[in-house]
Amino acid sequence: MSILVFVEPNDELSLQALAFARTLGDVRAVSVEGPYAPAAWAAAIVGAAEGSEAIVAAGSDRGNELLAHVAARLDQPFAANVTRIEGDVVTRIRWGGSLLEEARLHGSPRILTVAPHVHAAEEAGAPVELLAPDAADSSPRVIDHVPPAGGGVSLRDAKVVVSGGRGVGSSEGFGIIEELAGLLGGAVGCSRVVTSAGWRPHTDQVGQTGTKISPDLYIACGISGATQHIAGCKGAKKILAINDDPEAPIMASADYAVIGDLHEIVPAISAELRKARG
């Protein structure tokens, strides 16, 4: 099978998608030059894809967007976040990873993005062709880049995240969460209940529609463990749940648990840490 793979430079997910595509057949890797312009880039990809039996990209923001444009232009189906493909049957992700779907692609070329972290990356190996978008294309493109608001450990990059849910009870209640996160050099996270209530900004939210994180340690305080929240933190190496309900759904995803009132337990852990540091 001849496969066109869109890749971005220095991108781990692109290398994963490339490795996935190599298991299916002969691969031709392409990139596009210039400021990001999804419709124009998609037109360039379509132009390069003549004769390809499949078009593949990473299931990243840009990968999913580009191949949706490609599929719309070609009037073909598009399967996002595929974990495997056999013939014309894909397995793909639903509910942020809490459910899988097997589906048949009725179309050609087969257009799909590869779900993040289901296939190991390989070095690019073969050269990447650089495509040029049509200079006359006036579709939307990135015109500026605004730097991030400063300060603090970034939630996405933090090795330790201390996170609070409904059990924290209020915005002020997060003081003890911030204290423990500070002692561990980590970031503060929260569940969707917390952001919907306005206790924390959405930038702190961990979950399917928040930030998906994979810290070394995730401490979940007063978080019941809805599937959409687990979708955001299951990448953590270890999860410690602090909850007064030993049957909370999060216990099925946790490595360690402490049962009881987080308003007493979290400060006790902070005090014990201070004691241990002398």
Next chain:
Amino acid sequence: MRIFVCVKRVPMTGGRIVLTADEQAIDTKHLGFTISPHEECAVEEAVRLVEAHGGESVVLTLGPAEAEEQLRDCMATGADRAILLQTGGEEWDAQATAGAIVDAIRGEEPFDLILFGNESADAGGYQVGIRVACALGLPVVTGLKGIAVEGGQARCEREAGDGRDVYEVPLPAVLTVLEGLNLPRYPSVPGRLRAKSKPLAILEPARPEPRLEKLRLVVPEGQGKQAEVLGEGVAAAPRVVEVLQSLGAA
């Protein structure tokens, strides 16, 4: 302004996903329904834009008759009217969904914006908004965390790498948004009462053959974890610190 917002009725899955015996759907016998989180922000944004600029917001969904509940909820938070593209309850794939939305909106020009969630909570296809834009020949920007409309243009912000990429699109346009764009309001009691008598039109589009044909759903195997209980209450704190130290976190 006239702003369309497209939403999707999805179950509130809670802590576990259980499938029907035929593996075709989630068992929703004991579940409530809502719209996808990104779409709540899309509805809120449409309501705010109409508050600022005048005009009307129209909420639209492709779904079963029961999806009227979600449309009334959207009108309770301020959407002016609703359109239900009624199905027999079966799932439509992204191409079919986009096609039905395009047919419904084509007769409603002029309009300024069509808003979508970036992806639905359940199927997560990442494509309906883009397909609608391409079919209508409209510019589309996706994954937005910031929108500012002025003088027939929308300045849009999307998170990328460190910081945000900025786009400017002329209206009319399609925009897909992410939760975090704004903080949606809760519907008020008077809002709910008013919603009951706001206009709701029902159309019945013909369903084409699926091009991405769902064969079955599968609940992925859990990681098989069994949480080790380190203790109860404050007495567990020393053991917790031992574990943190062994993990190199403390």
